[in-house]
Amino acid sequence: MEFKTDILKLFDKEWALVAAGTKESFNMMTISWGMLGTIWSRPAATVYVRTSRYTHDFMDREDMFTVSFLPEDMRDTLVLLGRESGRDIDKMHVKGLELADRNDAIVFKNASVTLVCKKLFKQRVDSKNIPADILERYYNGAAEHDMYIGEVVDVIYK
Numbered sequence: 001m002e003f004k005t006d007i008l009k010l011f012d013k014e015w016a017l018v019a020a021g022t023k024e025s026f027n028m029m030t031i032s033w034g035m036l037g038t039i040w041s042r043p044a045a046t047v048y049v050r051t052s053r054y055t056h057d058f059m060d061r062e063d064m065f066t067v068s069f070l071p072e073d074m075r076d077t078l079v080l081l082g083r084e085s086g087r088d089i090d091k092m093h094v095k096g097l098e099l100a101d102r103n104d105a106i107v108f109k110n111a112s113v114t115l116v117c118k119k120l121f122k123q124r125v126d127s128k129n130i131p132a133d134i135l136e137r138y139y140n141g142a143a144e145h146d147m148y149i150g151e152v153v154d155v156i157y158k
Contacts (some may be wrong), residue, residue, distance in 0.1 A: 030082030117150025
């Protein structure tokens with residue numbers, strides 16, 4: 001398994017979709033916080049999902065999740081998927097999204113790269129351990145994040 005990228009700008013500048021569920025019932029959301037690395041001698045992706053997000057329920061329920069990077073010409077789609085909730089709109093009818101035929105995880109045909117992850121760990125980000133300036137800027141009354149670490153079991157290229 002090989003994955004070549006500018007790892008420090010991947011989430012922050014390119015953004016991604018995190019998705020969890022089954023083909024019958026799933027949700028996805030745009031994320032710009034994440035990390036890639038190694039933990040417990042396994043390749044891993046770490047993502048952060050607010051407890052208030054609809055996708056959070058799917059992340060808790062499922063053993064697998066995906067992190068998909070879409071091409072730049074789909075930036076408007078990423079903006080919409082980050083702004084709107086799957087509770088309010090059918091996100092699969094957003095322009096350009098099409099599911100790939102895979103049974104163990106939600107994969108989009110038009111993603112340039114998808115990381116298929118098996119959930120290893122979840123933990124609430126404890127606000128007591130966050131510096132005051134960050135807490136004020138990113139949380140100021142907003143819901144907390146849960147951190148999910150997944151073993152990267154497959155990397156899919158378009």
